[in-house]
Amino acid sequence: MMGFLWFWLVAVMIVGYVVLDGFDLGVGVLHLFLVRTEEDRRATLASIGPVWDGNEVWLLAGGGTLYFAFPLLYASAFSGFYLPLMIVLWLLVLRGISLELRNHIDVGVWRALLDGVFGLSSALLAVFFGAALANVLRGVPLQDDGYFFLPLWTNWQPGPHPGILDWYTIIGGLVALIALTLHGALWLTIKATGELAHRARRIVGPLCLQLAAVTVVSLAATIHVRHASLDNYFNYPFTCVVPVGVVASLAGIWLFNRSPQRPQPVKAFLCSCFYLFFMLAGACWGLYPTLLPATTGPDRDITLAKAISGPHTLAVGLAWWSFGMALAIAYIVFVYTRFKGKVDLGSAAH
Amino acid sequence: MTAELIHRLHFAFTITFHYLFPQLTMGLGLLIVVIKSVALRTGSEQWDRAARFWGRIFGINFVFGVVTGIPMEFEFGTNWARFSRLSGGVIGQPLAMEGVFSFFLESAFLGLFLYGEKRISKWMHWFAAFMVFVGSWISGFFIIVTDAWMQHPVAFERLPNGQFQVLSFWQLLLNPWALLQYAHNMTGAVVTGSFVMAATGAFYLLEERMENYARIFLKVGVVAGLVSTILIIFPTGDLHGKYVARNQPAAIAGMEGLFKTENGAGMVLIGQPNEETGQIDNPIVVNDLLSFLIYGTTKAEVKGLDQIPRDQWPTALPLLYYAYHIMAGLGTWFVLLMIVSAFLLWRKRLYTSRWALWALLLSFPLPYIANTAGWMTAELGRQPWLIYGLMRTSEGYSSTVSASNGLFTLLGFMGLYTLLAILFTVLIYREISNGPEPKTVEAEAVHAD
Numbered sequence: 001m002m003g004f005l006w007f008w009l010v011a012v013m014i015v016g017y018v019v020l021d022g023f024d025l026g027v028g029v030l031h032l033f034l035v036r037t038e039e040d041r042r043a044t045l046a047s048i049g050p051v052w053d054g055n056e057v058w059l060l061a062g063g064g065t066l067y068f069a070f071p072l073l074y075a076s077a078f079s080g081f082y083l084p085l086m087i088v089l090w091l092l093v094l095r096g097i098s099l100e101l102r103n104h105i106d107v108g109v110w111r112a113l114l115d116g117v118f119g120l121s122s123a124l125l126a127v128f129f130g131a132a133l134a135n136v137l138r139g140v141p142l143q144d145d146g147y148f149f150l151p152l153w154t155n156w157q158p159g160p161h162p163g164i165l166d167w168y169t170i171i172g173g174l175v176a177l178i179a180l181t182l183h184g185a186l187w188l189t190i191k192a193t194g195e196l197a198h199r200a201r202r203i204v205g206p207l208c209l210q211l212a213a214v215t216v217v218s219l220a221a222t223i224h225v226r227h228a229s230l231d232n233y234f235n236y237p238f239t240c241v242v243p244v245g246v247v248a249s250l251a252g253i254w255l256f257n258r259s260p261q262r263p264q265p266v267k268a269f270l271c272s273c274f275y276l277f278f279m280l281a282g283a284c285w286g287l288y289p290t291l292l293p294a295t296t297g298p299d300r301d302i303t304l305a306k307a308i309s310g311p312h313t314l315a316v317g318l319a320w321w322s323f324g325m326a327l328a329i330a331y332i333v334f335v336y337t338r339f340k341g342k343v344d345l346g347s348a349a350h
Numbered sequence: 351m352t353a354e355l356i357h358r359l360h361f362a363f364t365i366t367f368h369y370l371f372p373q374l375t376m377g378l379g380l381l382i383v384v385i386k387s388v389a390l391r392t393g394s395e396q397w398d399r400a401a402r403f404w405g406r407i408f409g410i411n412f413v414f415g416v417v418t419g420i421p422m423e424f425e426f427g428t429n430w431a432r433f434s435r436l437s438g439g440v441i442g443q444p445l446a447m448e449g450v451f452s453f454f455l456e457s458a459f460l461g462l463f464l465y466g467e468k469r470i471s472k473w474m475h476w477f478a479a480f481m482v483f484v485g486s487w488i489s490g491f492f493i494i495v496t497d498a499w500m501q502h503p504v505a506f507e508r509l510p511n512g513q514f515q516v517l518s519f520w521q522l523l524l525n526p527w528a529l530l531q532y533a534h535n536m537t538g539a540v541v542t543g544s545f546v547m548a549a550t551g552a553f554y555l556l557e558e559r560m561e562n563y564a565r566i567f568l569k570v571g572v573v574a575g576l577v578s579t580i581l582i583i584f585p586t587g588d589l590h591g592k593y594v595a596r597n598q599p600a601a602i603a604g605m606e607g608l609f610k611t612e613n614g615a616g617m618v619l620i621g622q623p624n625e626e627t628g629q630i631d632n633p634i635v636v637n638d639l640l641s642f643l644i645y646g647t648t649k650a651e652v653k654g655l656d657q658i659p660r661d662q663w664p665t666a667l668p669l670l671y672y673a674y675h676i677m678a679g680l681g682t683w684f685v686l687l688m689i690v691s692a693f694l695l696w697r698k699r700l701y702t703s704r705w706a707l708w709a710l711l712l713s714f715p716l717p718y719i720a721n722t723a724g725w726m727t728a729e730l731g732r733q734p735w736l737i738y739g740l741m742r743t744s745e746g747y748s749s750t751v752s753a754s755n756g757l758f759t760l761l762g763f764m765g766l767y768t769l770l771a772i773l774f775t776v777l778i779y780r781e782i783s784n785g786p787e788p789k790t791v792e793a794e795a796v797h798a799d
Binding site: 049051053054056057059060061063064067068069071074075076078079081082083085089090092094097100101104105146147148149309312316317319321325328331334335338339 | 409410413414416417418420421423424426427428429431432434435436437438439440441442443445446447448449450451453454455457458459460461462465466469470509513515516517519748749750751755759762763766770773776777780
């Protein structure tokens with residue numbers, strides 16, 4: 001019971017991270033090609049300026065929660081995914097620095113450089129996060145002692161000894177890149193004004209179609225790579241509401257963004273949140289109760305029962321976690337309401 | 351180079367670089383609250399501008415602290431997997447608590463403090479500054495709790511699979527080691543904040559610019575500096591040292607370079623420990639002082655390294671000894687400098703005493719060195735243990751991550767952090783040369799938000 005609970009609490013933290021940091025990563029990607037003027041850039045960056053750092057906290061809080069609830073999984077996965085995680089860390093460093101520092105020096109070359117770094121690191125992070133999830137779904141070559149080490153690539157095939165990158169995980173990266181870019185575009189339709197908002201709205205349609213296409217491909221590929229992903233859905237047919245939710249969310253994005261008289265950007269954005277939620281929850285449900293499948297034989301899978309912390313640790317953790325997250329959500333709601341509405345450049349610069 | 355050494359260097363390098371930023375933000379967080387409080391009470395626009403100026407410095411440091419802090423949480427898993435697997439149930443908790451209780455709060459209110467001054471009332475802006483200070487100090491607390499458990503494990507049991515499990519939440523948080531270390535460490539952060547503020551004031555006065563602000567900075571910096579440099583030695587350093595001596599005799603013997611057990615042990619002020627001969631070369635020693643400082647009597651016995659099995663000696667003995675002596679020596683200089691400066695301030699002669707201003711200006715890097723040396727003392731003193739007395743460092747690093755892969759990413763971090771160091775220096779230099787005075791009314795409007 002504690003295992004089931006903590007599995008989903010960690011999943012909620014991951015969803016929280018992807019939904020929140022997802023839009024500022026997406027805004028970062030769009031920043032490469034959607035903006036035309038310095039005014040546009042300032043508005044784009046100001047739309048995420050006060051919140052991106054708080055969004056990234058979800059990654060840290062989620063990582064910490066994973067650490068104490070499933071220490072075996074944390075130890076195995078973090079050391080096994082050593083190289084890509086280090087690259088992710090470097091990208092996070094570059095992204096944070098370039099976002100925060102561009103406005104400190106008013107020199108064209110400096111800004112152009114940091115804008116480029118910010119956009120590229122955002123795009124690469126989206127790809128890496130998608131590929132990371134795909135690696136977990138595909139499985140890793142776990143040894144008997146519960147550890148593994150993945151090279152960045154081997155023969156690009158998801159076999160018993162795959163690399164971080166193969167054709168399947170690249171599809172995962174692509175899904176994440178398109179989904180988060182779309183998510184960011186929808187955020188801009190809420191926050192931006194004028195021509196910029198208009199361009200953001202126009203790009204939503206094509207992105208939505210591309211996303212639908214890669215989503216279907218990725219689902220088929222997942223079933224091909226790991227048949228067991230379907231077991232839970234067959235055993236509990238009502239959970240097929242998850243794929244239905246994915247389709248409905250995509251349709252929702254399309255419709256709320258399209259409706260010609262009054263586009264409803266907030267509703268479209270919420271649909272995108274639901275899309276990310278259903279995709280991630282669906283992936284977690286496809287794994288449950290496995291946490292990290294082994295490509296070297298199912299008896300080496302890291303399962304919930306193997307990885308869960310001691311009962312007392314979990315009981316102590318649950319008490320402070322519930323209290324702390326309730327507080328955290330209160331701050332987050334407070335900040336988002338303070339900065340709600342369209343970006344006002346006069347008061348948003350620093 | 352062995353994998354163990356590489357993983358140790360990896361963590362040591364990234365954490366040392368990281369801690370250059372939080373030690374300033376934690377100290378400055380408190381001083382900004384002080385300045386904001388004066389501004390609120392007196393309604394002085396000058397003090398408000400001073401607070402905004404330090405808010406900008408804080409903001410830059412905060413960003414560097416955040417981006418260099420994220421790798422730290424990951425490295426427990428990436429580089430220290432075997433340690434994390436066994437201890438995650440205990441030390442994963444304070445690390446996760448830091449995220450949940452501190453980072454959400456800090457990021458929310460910092461956004462409000464830096465970007466939202468025009469959207470909220472004066473009181474609310476003061477409150478935002480206060481919450482940023484509280485958030486940064488909570489963050490420090492959870493990190494200290496994590497470290498303290500590795501130094502002095504409490505409130506745990508071992509499960510059949512070898513994993514550690516927390517037995518009491520409150521005992522984990524109220525670990526006596528953690529409370530002493532926290533008091534000492536946070537005082538150290540205030541020392542850094544005060545010295546940086548006072549040095550900035552001294553810089554402006556010597557440059558004959560921004561003199562009104564310079565006086566504010568010197569006043570706040572010197573008063574906070576006097577209080578914190580005294581507190582860092584007594585009682586926080588004194589109590590912490592006594593606690594280390596009782597619980598980690600090998601660490602204290604290594605710190606003091608005490609090879610032989612002595613009744614009435616002396617304190618070595620200067621000298622180089624020689625591991626081969628078991629002596630201090632070129633020593634200057636104050637007789638009986640060490641016994642007195644630890645036990646309150648000049649004749650008490652202090653355990654030397656001769657009573658500790660060789661395989662439990664701190665692994666980098668000379669470095670431990672030097673780190674401790676650098677910290678203690680600089681601490682002594684800080685108190686002297688601040689007593690003299692505070693006296694001059696009281697006699698209203700500080701602003702015109704150029705020699706004192708020069709001394710304050712040139713001393714600003716020293717608290718960074720002292721804080722770093724203090725942390726090195728704590729962590730090197732714990733060796734060869736990762737969890738004191740329970741798990742050796744050689745049993746904790748990730749066995750699947752080879753020395754070569756570790757070196758690859760260590761070099762990557764070195765390159766990246768060199769770049770960050772250059773960017774940071776340029777930006778801080780720019781903020782300080784611009785100063786707190788807005789150039790035009792328009793610039794003021796932009797900065798205020």
